[in-house]
Amino acid sequence: MELNGTAAIVSGGASGLGEATVRELAASGSKVVVADLNSDRGTALASEVGGMFVQTDVSDAESVRAAVAVAASAGAPLRFVISCAGIGWAQRTVGRDGEPHDRAAFGKVIDVNLIGTFNLMSIGAAAVAKTEPANADGARGVVINTASIAGLEGQTGQLAYSASKGGIIGMTVPAARDLAAIGMRVNTICPGIIDTPIYGSGPASEEFKAKLAAPVVFPKRMGTAAEFAHLVRMLIENDYMNADVIRFDGGIRFQPK
Numbered sequence: 688m689e690l691n692g693t694a695a696i697v698s699g700g701a702s703g704l705g706e707a708t709v710r711e712l713a714a715s716g717s718k719v720v721v722a723d724l725n726s727d728r729g730t731a732l733a734s735e736v737g738g739m740f741v742q743t744d745v746s747d748a749e750s751v752r753a754a755v756a757v758a759a760s761a762g763a764p765l766r767f768v769i770s771c772a773g774i775g776w777a778q779r780t781v782g783r784d785g786e787p788h789d790r791a792a793f794g795k796v797i798d799v800n801l802i803g804t805f806n807l808m809s810i811g812a813a814a815v816a817k818t819e820p821a822n823a824d825g826a827r828g829v830v831i832n833t834a835s836i837a838g839l840e841g842q843t844g845q846l847a848y849s850a851s852k853g854g855i856i857g858m859t860v861p862a863a864r865d866l867a868a869i870g871m872r873v874n875t876i877c878p879g880i881i882d883t884p885i886y887g888s889g890p891a892s893e894e895f896k897a898k899l900a901a902p903v904v905f906p907k908r909m910g911t912a913a914e915f916a917h918l919v920r921m922l923i924e925n926d927y928m929n930a931d932v933i934r935f936d937g938g939i940r941f942q943p944k
């Protein structure tokens with residue numbers, strides 16, 4: 688689909704993969720709503736790229752409805768619904784201290800990563816359904832969700848995170864089938880190790896990132912957020928990409944640790 692002259696909404700758009708996606712879509716002529724908890728960074732980015740910021744908690748359906756309403760009245764048809772908001776968590780199923788995984792922490796990760804993606808996809812698509820078709824295929828828009836290769840091959844201590852990302856992967860095919868009726872495609876990207884603020888900053892973080900990226904096959908480095916955003920644009924522009932779960936990982940395969 689054509690990006691120019693459209694509106695888009697990007698959750699987690701204030702940082703990392705979401706921020707790069709906001710920049711890419713805005714540069715291609717889309718009016719982008721940055722939907723994020725972080726209002727300082729979100730407001731600054733939105734004003735830089737000529738978009739709009741709406742403080743949003745993706746785990747809260749009412750909050751997502753408010754953000755989608757802004758995107759749907761941006762003055763151009765809302766076509767692209769992109770979920771990048773997410774949080775990490777590390778805890779074993781049974782800890783070294785013999786304690787079972789904390790229920791509240793598991794629930795929080797599911798709420799933000801999985802329910803948050805469900806909220807934006809379903810509420811966003813309902814708004815896209817109200818637009819006129821954009822081309823001869825009857826296409827109205829595209830959903831892109833962000834899972835992780837941790838949803839396919841979860842590592843030690845990634846029980847909650849992998850469950851949340853596996854859930855996103857599992858929604859891809861049924862959502863694509865459901866949303867075909869309104870002319871929407873749905874694809875899910877599974878990033879590997881991409882250099883973003885999610886890993887923190889400073890010497891300890893650089894050391895951690897180097898260790899994580901060591902098994903990458905080629906190119907021998909972390910991915911960049913700009914490369915992720917480029918993939919988002921490809922998935923929007925190529926009308927035959929649908930119901931797919933795409934690894935974006937330089938060939939890495941996670942080992943147990």
Ligand SMILES: NC(=O)c1ccc[n+]([C@@H]2O[C@H](COP(=O)([O-])OP(=O)(O)OC[C@H]3O[C@@H](n4cnc5c(N)ncnc54)[C@H](O)[C@@H]3O)[C@@H](O)[C@H]2O)c1
Pocket residue numbers: 698699700701702703704705722723724725743744745746771772773774775799803833834835836877878879880881882883884885
């Ligand atoms: N960076 C990687 O290596 C990597 C790998 C695999 C998957 N991912 C996934 O990609 C997505 C983006 O990660 P990133 O690396 O850009 O991280 P990031 O921390 O740079 O950005 C995440 C953004 O999500 C926002 N956010 C968190 N909770 C939110 C909520 N409840 N409502 C709205 N916004 C919320 C944060 O404020 C932040 O701006 C996440 O879902 C993450 O799990 C990242």
